[in-house]
Amino acid sequence: MKAVRKYLLAGILVWIPLGITIWVLKLLVDLLDQSLLLLPAQWRTEAWLGFHVPGQGVILVFLIVLVTGILAANFFGRQLLAYSDSILNRIPIVRSIYGGVKQISDTLFSSDGKAFRRVVLVRYPHSAAWTVALVTGTPRHEVTDHLGFDQISVFVPTTPNITAGFFLIVPKSETIELEMSVDEALKYIISMGVAEPSRQKPRPGSHRPGADPDPRPSPKT
Numbered sequence: 001m002k003a004v005r006k007y008l009l010a011g012i013l014v015w016i017p018l019g020i021t022i023w024v025l026k027l028l029v030d031l032l033d034q035s036l037l038l039l040p041a042q043w044r045t046e047a048w049l050g051f052h053v054p055g056q057g058v059i060l061v062f063l064i065v066l067v068t069g070i071l072a073a074n075f076f077g078r079q080l081l082a083y084s085d086s087i088l089n090r091i092p093i094v095r096s097i098y099g100g101v102k103q104i105s106d107t108l109f110s111s112d113g114k115a116f117r118r119v120v121l122v123r124y125p126h127s128a129a130w131t132v133a134l135v136t137g138t139p140r141h142e143v144t145d146h147l148g149f150d151q152i153s154v155f156v157p158t159t160p161n162i163t164a165g166f167f168l169i170v171p172k173s174e175t176i177e178l179e180m181s182v183d184e185a186l187k188y189i190i191s192m193g194v195a196e197p198s199r200q201k202p203r204p205g206s207h208r209p210g211a212d213p214d215p216r217p218s219p220k221t
Contacts, residue, residue, distance in 0.1 A: 133157075
């Protein structure tokens with residue numbers, strides 16, 4: 001029985017990640033295949049093959065995004081996008097949704113953006129505990145009037161659903177910057193600490209700038 005249990009466990013460990021991966025990929029392909037509705041019926045494989053070929057939507061979306069990127073990268077495309085932005089920003093309700101989503105996407109996907117590029121340890125949910133967080137930026141304007149300039153904004157993902165979490169503003173001096181990448185940090189969080197990334201290089205004995213000078217828990221106030 002022990003041997004059977006061992007083999008069953010080994011099989012489960014193989015099939016769980018594989019099955020979830022296949023399921024997620026199928027959901028994505030099915031979702032992207034909905035873009036084929038943009039094409040005339042005679043251009044779809046059902047018309048000239050008699051059956052649907054999965055994955056065509058992936059190619060179509062890729063081509064649409066590629067062409068859009070090519071247009072947005074030249075002068076005339078930028079002018080057209082600026083004009084369309086000005087129109088959308090004049091429409092009530094639409095401007096709130098479009099403006100917010102555009103600002104978030106520009107922050108996350110911009111090549112020169114700094115959001116979600118660094119991983120730190122912060123004290124959360126109390127002074128004696130630490131958690132992994134992603135740096136999202138540096139507060140300015142009204143926040144600094146009350147807290148000062150030595151603050152950073154962080155996002156603390158939850159386990160195992162990393163799309164949910166908490167937004168915190170913490171003193172930079174009370175954080176410890178980590179060498180792990182954002183991908184490694186997310187895997188670490190999803191696995192509940194099981195998949196800990198290996199150390200990239202030996203750490204010096206001294207604290208780096210921004211590292212908590214006192215690794216002991218802060219006294220309660």
